[in-house]
Amino acid sequence: MALAAPPIQDNAYAAALALLERAPMIDGHNDLPYVIRLSRTAKGDVAAYELGNVHAETDTDIPRMQAGKLAGQFFAAYVPPNHPKPAGFALAQIALMRDILSRHASVFRPGLSADDVEAAKAEGRIALFMTIENGSAIDNELDALDAYYGLGVRLMTLCHNGTHDWCDSATDAPRHNGLTAFGKDVIRRMNKLGMVVDLAHVSHKVMHDVLDVSSAPVVWSHSNAFSLCDHPRNVPDDVLDRVAAAGGVVMATFVPDFISQASRDWHRPAKDQYGKTPDGMDYKKAEADIAAKAGPRPKATLAQFCDHLDYLARRIGHDHIGIGSDFFGGAVPEGLEDTSTFPGLIAELIRRGWSEENLEKLAGGNTLRVLRAVEQKAG
Template sequence: MIIVDAHCDTITRLMETKENLIRNNCHVDIERMKQKGSYVQFFAAFISPEYCQAYAMKRAMQIIDKFYQQIEIYSDNIMSCCNYRDIENAVSSSKVAAILSIEGGDALQGDLSALRMFYRLGVRSLCLTWNHRNEIADGVADGITGGGLTPFGRDVIMEMNRLGMIVDVSHLSERGFWDVVEISGQPIIASHSNAKSVCSHRRNLTDEQILALKNNGGVMGMNLCPAFLTNEGEASLKDVINHIEHIASVGGIDIIGIGADFDGIDDTPREIKGVENIDGIFNELLKLNYPQEAVDKIAGGNFLRVIRQVLK
């Protein structure tokens, strides 16, 4: 089994705590990932609204620099990966496979040349918006306006397809989601989003969106934020399973993955304190008589399929 987590904010958190990636008090570190066997982790450069608009690109560069500092220091245990072949090399070397992403297209500051330069720096996935509007599209917090992709946003999608980057629609307005589905010629992901039919939070996807993601060949990663898991407050492992089962009933097993949002959230389900407990999800599915093949897909196989198809 290869585990793929499509979203964490650990690098950004380390910049605040001054800890290191090998061992820390955050949700994610190298030692705990390696204990789980073969591990692929997307590390997001999160562009907080306080850095927008004037300093968004500068902030992205600071986080990316921190990412590569940690990769260099701990190169015996972790490897930066830009495509599926790199992941194979990392796994065969018993190293964590690290994929660099950006959360918030504000980092581009409205310029396609910035997208191309971020690609050259190893960024392989872009979450188009955070919750608010930027030059690319409206975020979920602005969904009431009915706005979707801007003309620049449409150019971004086409250029990401050309470069071989994964388009991430988590945090995007619903209209923006449908615009991306229409335009993208490659599978897309919702790296850390759950099912709105199970929990009504605005960050979750409707059944219609889930079905569209299936038809696109994409994947959605289960977010462990309690507010996205249940309307009742404190969350448990059972709530995670409820989302998986609902999504499977709508779109099938092949669109489900993990996007824990570790270190981007303060609270987690009771049974999951951090990456050390992530396999509790897979063990619970096996107890429910999910076939091993299905569990392997949810653990990482589905995201690996998209990675293999999209990344160059």
């Protein structure tokens, strides 16, 4: 993976840097803990990974997060679908994030509330929010949510690419026609605790079910507009039309197949009917076979990503959109190659005529509003 190309040094880029000096930039989803765990050299050892160095082979490290002007970062404790010991896996990822906080205390502060983002911004640090990506991590025990909250977890993505015991996934066969009765209890407990409900990865029916149940605003931490790219992980219009009334936020994501319809269509031969890679498939070979027949994979671009933001702003309003990169060491769009590129994203929107007020909402203001609303609903 190449480092991001130097940004266009124009008035818009200078204005973007100035805006991010005063307004907090928050990224709603990044899989760095899993990248460290999979690293062939570090093997999950934060010290061995040397997060203070630039890692050109992937997309996230301290120098580039600082260059990206981040004030808040949601890191995921990802749990693979159908993992036999999901709670243990999640706890190991949480321990890894706590180690990041301990070893790099001059860079990160614990993200436990909206106030921590503003404090981090004032200190020149980054508020690190711990999240769980896949509700199977609670092992069907509501009280596990309380324990995770006690460890510092402030958001949970209800499922991942597989349907589990109480939640249908967007990229798997449905088993429950949405959310089960227990799943609805999960939402109520998360509301009571003050833990953000994340609908990235859930089926479209689950999105509706949660909006029917939740007493607090919800987020999509890394999803785009289904009308522009028909990946099942993206949010359809009938759900988007409920977001504003619910006070929620859709955090647009950098995943190429969620941005570009051409990229998604190119990949279809390597995906099952639900849009995910079948178990056991040699993905690199499958992509090589597609390229031999159809030519190189179409690129997703910063401009196409901004098209999603423009669409979402028109459909649900500027008060209800954010950014959730989903950097995970994989494919990235041109212009959004790593965590240093957030100012370039803001600059592109300035060129499109976005106001400073709306840019500040997108960068972090809307996410802070949701965090505060979730906190206020707790108890």
